[in-house]
Amino acid sequence: xxxxxxxxxxxxxxxxxxxxxxxxxxxxxxxxxxxxxxxxxxxxxxxxxxxxxxxxxxxxxxxxxxxxxxxxxxxxxxxxxxxxxxxxxxxxxxxxxxxxxxxxxxxxxxxxx
Amino acid sequence: xxxxxxxxxxxxxxxxxxxxxxxxxxxxxxxxxxxxxxxxxxxxxxxxxxxxxxxxxxxxxxxxxxxxxxxxxxxxxxxxxxxxxxxxxxxxxxxxxxxxxxxxxxxxxxxxx
Numbered sequence: 480x481x482x483x484x485x486x487x488x489x490x491x492x493x494x495x496x497x498x499x500x501x502x503x504x505x506x507x508x509x510x511x512x513x514x515x516x517x518x519x520x521x522x523x524x525x526x527x528x529x530x531x532x533x534x535x536x537x538x539x540x541x542x543x544x545x546x547x548x549x550x551x552x553x554x555x556x557x558x559x560x561x562x563x564x565x566x567x568x569x570x571x572x573x574x575x576x577x578x579x580x581x582x583x584x585x586x587x588x589x590x591x592x
Numbered sequence: 593x594x595x596x597x598x599x600x601x602x603x604x605x606x607x608x609x610x611x612x613x614x615x616x617x618x619x620x621x622x623x624x625x626x627x628x629x630x631x632x633x634x635x636x637x638x639x640x641x642x643x644x645x646x647x648x649x650x651x652x653x654x655x656x657x658x659x660x661x662x663x664x665x666x667x668x669x670x671x672x673x674x675x676x677x678x679x680x681x682x683x684x685x686x687x688x689x690x691x692x693x694x695x696x697x698x699x700x701x702x703x704x705x
Contacts, residue, residue, distance in 0.1 A: 483634075512692050514693070516696075522698075523696050523697060523698045523699065524685075524696040525696070526693050526694075526695075529692070529693060570634050570635075572634075578623060578687065578692065579625070579637050579648060580625070580627075580635070580637065580694060581637075582634030582635050582636075583634055584632075584633055584634050585632070585633070585634050
């Protein structure tokens with residue numbers, strides 16, 4: 480069975496500092512996609528960053544970057560220069576050729592001013 | 593087009609009643625997904641449409657749940673004989689033919705008393 484595991488239920492970081500959220504997954508597929516989604520309190524889910532499994536280069540989007548380790552089935556998210564607006568639940572998700580997203584349980588990110 | 597919309601945003605019902613939710617995807621998005629999310633958890637896949645065809649349905653979904661997508665545009669999710677365990681946020685997402693990113697609506701929060 481395909482699974483996604485986020486081992487950190489909650490993380491906190493000082494504003495302007497860097498934080499890394501961890502995610503591991505399990506699949507027998509060779510071609511798949513990995514995502515980090517952000518869900519602010521009472522607001523809708525939005526995509527933060529996406530990684531195609533066939534790409535060796537780690538994806539980056541402004542202050543957000545990933546460390547994708549395919550052999551280890553690890554997909555961590557690094558947020559640099561943390562801002563108050565980054566406070567949210569962060570979900571790691573995986574999809575294969577069926578396009579169905581398999582989700583982790585989420586990590587609550589708290590930003591300390 | 594401003595994004596995926598869902599109606600209603602909130603629904604309170606008594607146990608045993610039927611409820612129906614609507615999702616309007618982004619135009620030209622051919623794939624549509626329904627998820628259920630309980631507090632503190634990641635979303636759980638319910639069902640998936642490609643155009644008007646329902647291609648996959650979660651084995652966790654009881655026969656009280658039914659979804660339709662007539663004409664391949666908007667979709668409805670009906671829950672018959674609601675139970676307190678059905679209380680959750682119901683999320684809808686859509687994806688264009690050329691991509692893998694799922695765009696989410698704001699969700700419908702269901703409370704069953």
